[in-house]
Amino acid sequence: MDEIIRAAGALLGRPLRDPVDLGGSSRSTVLRCRTATGDSVIVKAFADEPAALRAYTGEAAGLSLGLAGPELLAADVERRLLVMADLGDAPTLADLLLGTDPKAAERGLLEWARGLGRLAARSVPWRAEFAALWQRHGQGLPSWEDEPWQRQNADAFLGLLTECGLTAPPGLAEELAAVGTADGERYPGFTPGDTCPDNNLITPRGLRLLDFEASGYQSVFLTAAYCRMPFSSCWCVYRLPADLARRTEEAYRAEVVTRYPDLAEEALWQAGMARAAVVWTVDSTLHLLRRALPEDGPMHRTRPVPTRRQVLRHRWTSALRLPGHPAFTATVRLLLSELAAGWDAPELPGYPAFRARPAA
Known part of the structure; x- marks a missing residue:
């Protein structure tokens, strides 16, 4: 030190x-x-x-x-x-969501969504500058947008199914390949990378973002999915009230539409969100399943949050409603029936700040 x-x-x-x-x-x-x-x-x-x-x-x-x-x-x-x-000691969005003040948590959540949407929209002209900065500070490793992590995840997911003794439904490999990175090329936006609730300070001056270790340009749908799932790759995962989940997603969407007007088209938006949900559900399964199979455990070492099995079952159940991906839907149904059926874990609860409101 x-x-x-x-x-x-x-x-x-x-x-x-x-x-x-x-x-x-x-x-x-x-x-x-x-x-x-x-x-x-x-x-x-x-x-x-x-x-x-x-x-x-x-x-x-x-x-x-x-x-x-x-x-x-x-x-x-x-x-x-x-x-x-130093941005100081303002509460994080995680503090608000795990707290007892629903109005403060709602304001923080909507401010988070609007802030990420504004950042994605205004960042589009700066993509080449970011690439130059990556080279200037480079340590000989590719950026996340140059790393085919989604394809690598797809291959690893197919291997994980085999490892668990499950047979992938016909067409799954093709579906996973199709979700690909096409949206990242058509609708790129800058993100700090880890936009989980504990990396967002809610200050008197507004949202301030922390932790840019995984920063880069990616499909705006991958960030938007954090609003819907919610928080696709994070430990602070509960269910949001259905009306608030919709408003959060729309707050983000309203900002990115200023840069990409065609995202106002409902069918296009819903198809992109479904692809993003597939990407993040695969990612969550890869990160959590091997630890969840032998025994359950909390998503965070010190915070009183749900367990890995609760989160996985919620992700898989939510994916049953994804349109346009029948092989992936069949896969999560298989995971639920063959692996999660015997899990003695309660349903994922709502965020503590909103316990008085029905969750989605």
Whole structure:
């Protein structure tokens, strides 16, 4: 930690002191430090392994783009070290959704959706600039949009079914290949990557986004699906009230339509949302199923949230209603009947902040 503080102070041109560990991850160390004048900054130092190298590049390039997130004050490519402005201790969207104030949670959720939609819409002309920034901060790894992660997930999903002793329904491989990345080419928008509730501060000045480690351009439908599912790849997963879920999705859609007017067409929007739901349901299954099969466990180590089995069953049940993907629908029906039938886990509950309202 001392070495990180000295290097960050030298990079910033001001000595730093009084570090507070904000709890990073296996990829990074995150510290809040004071300057001699009493101001605070955030220092983020990344490890030397592939996932951390890509995370550094994503964070540095995404913040350097300057469209969202804290101001990037200094960056050291060789040391994989960033110094950024401190956004303070405002509540996160997760704090509000897991709290007891439904009005504050509703305002935060809609502000989150509008903010992500505005970011996606205004970012479209800056795609080449982001690519240049990725190269400038690059650690020799491709960006997420250059990594065929959806195709890799599709192949891994087919392998996982075999591993579980299940036979993939006819046509599944073709359906998974068809969801592909076409929407990313037709309707790209910038995203911090991890737009889960704990990475979004709800401040008096509005939404402030954190964690740009997976930043890049992707289909706006993949971000919109976070409104509908909700929070496609996150730990903070409960059910939203049906009316609020619709309003959240429409808040995001209203912003991206300003850049992509044809997304106002209902059939086009619903087809794109269905493809995105397939992508994220496959992703959730890959990340959770192997741990959920032998035993259940919570989605977060310290927060009182639902379990992996609850979330998986909810994702699979929701996917039964997806139009235009009969082989995938047959697959989730198989997962529910063959794997989840014996799970002694209650139905996924609604978010604590909205417990008095019926959930979707």
